[in-house]
Amino acid sequence: MRKFLKRMLIFTLLTIVVIATSAIIYHYIKTNYLNNNNLKLNEGVITLIIGDSHAETTFDDTIIPHSQNIAFHAEHYVYTYFKLQKIVEANSQIKRVILSYGPHNISQGADITLFSIGRTSRSFARYFMLLDDEAVWDIYSPSQNWRINYLKWKYYIPFQLKLEAKLISKSIQGKSIQLKDFPFIGSFYASSKHVFTDVNIPIQGHYYKKGKELEKSDIAIKYLYKIIELCDNNSIELYLINTPLHSDYRRLIPEYFVTNFNKTSNEISDKYPEVKIIDYSDYNLPDDNFGDYHHVNTMGAEVISKKIKVYLEQ
Numbered sequence: 471m472r473k474f475l476k477r478m479l480i481f482t483l484l485t486i487v488v489i490a491t492s493a494i495i496y497h498y499i500k501t502n503y504l505n506n507n508n509l510k511l512n513e514g515v516i517t518l519i520i521g522d523s524h525a526e527t528t529f530d531d532t533i534i535p536h537s538q539n540i541a542f543h544a545e546h547y548v549y550t551y552f553k554l555q556k557i558v559e560a561n562s563q564i565k566r567v568i569l570s571y572g573p574h575n576i577s578q579g580a581d582i583t584l585f586s587i588g589r590t591s592r593s594f595a596r597y598f599m600l601l602d603d604e605a606v607w608d609i610y611s612p613s614q615n616w617r618i619n620y621l622k623w624k625y626y627i628p629f630q631l632k633l634e635a636k637l638i639s640k641s642i643q644g645k646s647i648q649l650k651d652f653p654f655i656g657s658f659y660a661s662s663k664h665v666f667t668d669v670n671i672p673i674q675g676h677y678y679k680k681g682k683e684l685e686k687s688d689i690a691i692k693y694l695y696k697i698i699e700l701c702d703n704n705s706i707e708l709y710l711i712n713t714p715l716h717s718d719y720r721r722l723i724p725e726y727f728v729t730n731f732n733k734t735s736n737e738i739s740d741k742y743p744e745v746k747i748i749d750y751s752d753y754n755l756p757d758d759n760f761g762d763y764h765h766v767n768t769m770g771a772e773v774i775s776k777k778i779k780v781y782l783e784q
Contacts, residue, residue, distance in 0.1 A: 494626075503637060504599065506560035508647040511538055516563055517782070519658075520550055521570030524713040526659045527765045529568055533775035534782070537568075540649075542656030544593065546583045547575065547693040548609060552600035553654050554697060558704055567701055568778070571710035572751065573723055573731040574676040574764075576691050578684040582675075584609040594619040596653045608689055660768045661761040666716075669763045673722045686730045694734075698742055710738070711778075712751045714770060719763035720751060748781075750774060 511518070517537035519529045525541035540557070550569070558564055574580060583593040598619040601609075606624075610616060621627040636651045649655055677684055701708040712731075735747050759770035766774065 503647050504556065509556055509560035509649060509652075511557070511561045511564075511649065513563060515561070516565040517568065518554070518557060518561075518564050518566070519568045520554055521545060521568075522550075522575065523659075523765060524572060525568070525570035525711075526656055527661050527761060527767070528570070528711075528713040528771050528774050529658065529778065530660070530768075530771045530775040531658050533772065534568075534779050539658040540655050541570065541658075542596075542654065543659075544583050545656075546580055546593070547690045547697065548584060548605055549593065549597040549600070549654065551693045551696045551700065552597065552602075552605065555700055556600060558700065558706070564704075564706055566707035566709065566782070567697075568709045568711060569697065570713055571694075571747070572712045572715075573727040576687050576694065576730065576734060577677055577727055578687045579676040579678075580690050581687050584611070584689070595622075598623045600654065608692075658771075660771070661765065662768055663761045664758055664767055665762055666718075666757075666760075667762070669716075669718045669722060672719065672762070672764050677724050677727055683724055683726065686727075686734075691734060695738075698738065698745060702742060702744070708742075708745045710735075710745060710747045712747075712749045714753045714755050714760070714766055714774065715751045716757070716760050716763040717752075750777075 514536050515538045517534060519525055519531060519534070519537055519539040519541055521541045522545045523541070523543035525539065526543055529537070529539055529541070531537040531539040540553070545553075554567065594615045595618075598606075601623075606620065637647065639645075640647055640651065650657075674681075698708060700706075738745055739747060753774070755766065755770050755773060759766055759773065761767035761770075
């Protein structure tokens with residue numbers, strides 16, 4: 471019995487040491503690494519490109535002058551807002567922001583990255599460290615994902631260490647952090663693919679659930695306006711750009727979402743006339759300029775990025 475109790479005591483003490491050590495590291499990451507010095511862009515970057523995979527694949531920052539693309543696929547506007555807030559705080563030289571903006575961004579289909587029940591979604595782990603208390607509860611869901619990341623970033627309990635492995639490793643070694651080390655920072659994706667499968671797959675994912683048409687996403691629209699207000703408060707030009715869509719995809723977007731997109735765009739223009747809304751969704755690109763039905767590949771990205779370059783230079 472004494473031997474068993476001794477083993478239990480040793481196991482308990484080791485567990486406490488591991489949890490305490492990990493908690494200290496996580497606390498250090500959040501309070502020290504998420505500071506302005508570690509979130510610096512190059513001084514010459516004045517145009518920030520941000521958003522989901524449509525920004526990630528369309529806006530080539532080697533073509534658009536003085537820009538950096540930090541977009542990340544499947545990024546919801548909740549996450550974009552907090553990422554943008556951090557980057558703007560650290561980089562006073564930013565003069566303009568380019569944000570991908572389309573009907574799918576303000577559909578409940580976009581909310582899957584917020585309320586995913588399974589453990590496969592990494593969005594929580596990737597962005598949770600950025601969120602304030604309001605956002606944490608805005609994205610609440612009775613899921614293991616939410617609970618794990620709430621405990622990890624609010625109470626520093628070590629769960630799902632993989633995405634933070636580079637930060638933890640550099641913390642232990644005392645090495646400096648680079649912007650690209652953060653799991654929420656993306657980049658331009660030069661897609662060489664050209665694959666058309668079933669156009670109904672992305673349509674169903676963006677606008678339907680189990681065959682039933684979804685509705686607008688109130689939370690996406692709420693944080694879209696927060697993004698607009700953040701740019702407005704910091705005298706940053708905001709460009710909302712609807713990227714090219716293949717005609718086969720475009721004609722299958724339900725009328726409700728087309729109407730909602732136009733209504734939201736008009737309301738933004740009325741309230742914030744300085745926001746520039748550019749619609750390239752029906753831009754006449756040849757089929758081989760598309761990676762799939764709703765993303766361009768490198769050829770399409772070159773065309774659109776050159777157009778934006780000319781537009782910004784006017």
